[in-house]
Structure formats: structure tokens, C-alpha cells
Amino acid sequence: MDVGVAPYPSSANFYFSPLKVYEYMAAARPVVASQVGQLEKLIEPEVTGLLVPPGDVAALAAGLERIQREPELGSRLGQAARAQVLRNHTWDGAVRRILELARLQL
Numbered sequence: 001m002d003v004g005v006a007p008y009p010s011s012a013n014f015y016f017s018p019l020k021v022y023e024y025m026a027a028a029r030p031v032v033a034s035q036v037g038q039l040e041k042l043i044e045p046e047v048t049g050l051l052v053p054p055g056d057v058a059a060l061a062a063g064l065e066r067i068q069r070e071p072e073l074g075s076r077l078g079q080a081a082r083a084q085v086l087r088n089h090t091w092d093g094a095v096r097r098i099l100e101l102a103r104l105q106l
Contacts, residue, residue, distance in 0.1 A: 003067050003074065006033035010054040018042055022089055025049070025081035030074040032063035048081040 004024025008016070018038045024031050025042075031049035033039045043049035050066070052059035067074040087093060 001027075001029060003064060004029045004031040004033075005060070005064065006031065006039060007052075007060050008034040008036050008039075008054055010036065022085060025078075026085045026089075028078040028082040030067050030077035031081060032060060032067065034060075043081075044084075047077070048084050049077055 004021065004027075006018070006021050006024075015037060021031055021033060021039060021042060025048065031043060033043055033049060033051055034054040035051040036054045039051065043051055045051045050063040052063050067077075088097075
């Protein structure tokens, strides 16, 4: 797989588990995703992935084509995404954040 895709329509009460997106990112794959729900907080545009308007098929296709045309962009996004997941979204990272919070409360 060269790119992870998470296309979603616009919805007022949108909620889902972004587990597959975390997996794409952990595998150092660039992600093209709809700008909805938790994805807006997880993916930093142009840094850890590409966000497109929800339900916009043309924008989704353009994002995928961009990754294909610019392999160095895909590589950079994938590496940054993996680093973010390893830094913030592992069991070790969760424990580190809990310990940091506990120190603040002491």
C-alpha cells in the first residue's frame, strides 16, 4: 500500500474510531482523509497527512494524485506521521503523559 485513505461524508454528529488512520500512520504511510471528527485533530495538514473537505470526491482524487506525483511528499508525510504516532499514541506515550500530568498536580 502506498497511501492510506479515510474518506467520509459531512455529518453533524460524526463520530468513529480513527484506529485505521493510526495504523496507516504507524506504518509510515501518507494519509489522505476527510477533514471531519477526530481526523482534524490527528492529522496536521501538509505535515502528517492531507485533509480534504468531507464528501468532496474531486479533492480526494486530487490529494491521491498529488501523493502519486510527489513521492518525496508522501515519504515526508509518512515519516512525520509515524514519528507522531510513536511519540504520542503508544502505551509508553500514554504512560508518559499520565506521569507528566501527575507531576503537575503534586
